[in-house]
Amino acid sequence: MKNFNLVLGTVLIAAGLTSCKDEAKETAEHNVDHYVVFVDSVNGLDAAERAANWAAIDAEYQARVAEADAAMATLKDDEAAKKRIEESKAKYDGVKMQAENEAKAKMEAEAAAKAGNPMADKLFGPGNVVGNDMTFSWVNKDNILSVYQKFYETFDSEKDEYSRQDLDKVKAWYEALDARKNTVEKEGLSTSDNNKIAGIKLKFAPKFRWERLTAKGEENKEAKEKADK
Template structure:
């Protein structure tokens, strides 16, 4: 009799454990599905929609990616799920590159088309250095690039509170163009000492810019809310 009760109890416990495992795996599969569906939905958004909502899209993506990565650890047979996650990750990276390119194009389009009357660029880089929509930064070389970064950073820090969100988009486009030029200059003999100093400036600039971009958007939303009242 005792053996029968023991066996019955064991079977019930086993069934409960199996049920929990099945439930955990089902939840994991749903989270993988949520990730895949989210990426597919981002793919369907047009360029203007992505550009206007990219920060929210990125935040949503990171949340669902974290869920999917955690889900993979819950699955015994995860080969198929891993394949789906990897494919969606690649798909999203393609969308992200396109969104970043669209942002650069928009920022360039917002800049003055002709002449040297771009006061923002003149302040950040020196009068007449950046003209029109030229983002090549061909005037930057191994001998002056450190000074360019120093001037850019110090003047951004000095004027950061006066920039709108759209102006900060321009700043980002110029900064990325300068970084692209740096990759070329490094091959032309940029000294290790100057390279290290530039790296230190970049470490200071990145969090400062992110904060200004975040607060500028908050101010913009607050102004829009007041205007609607």
């Protein structure tokens, strides 16, 4: 009986050890799954949402990847699990680079907007941010006429000081303002204001064409003088 009990005890201990090993393996597999799913979910986020929450996302990632790396101590012979982790790490590195570039671009845009653009400030008024996207979201049916008026009056008074590069900017801003006008018209722009804007555009167009033409001539003249030296 004593020998039987000894054998039985040994069997029970072995079964317990096997159970512990199975449980550890199962936990490790779950941690790998959680890691892979987390990276996929980050990859699927909207870029703006990802950028806005990047600090929290990266903190959670560090915890998940630590669990996944620890899991490989248990799953060291599982090549499939190892491959999944490596692929997810590569995917996350790509997402991280994109998020960091987006954050950098946003910071640079905000810094540029804060610093202002002297030329744009004159044409549109200080504080009326043009921005790199040139959406003119601050322009509405109530102020668009005054925006056109200030733009034209400033251009008319300073046109002789503009370089060709300056005129390229004026052209881009003017076209973007016109694009905004198309939206504002649908939002209730009055017929009176619309007609006045049309009058401003009729005055602006020939003056701008002349300035572009003469600026190009001056540019060619300067280039020729440099070449002759």
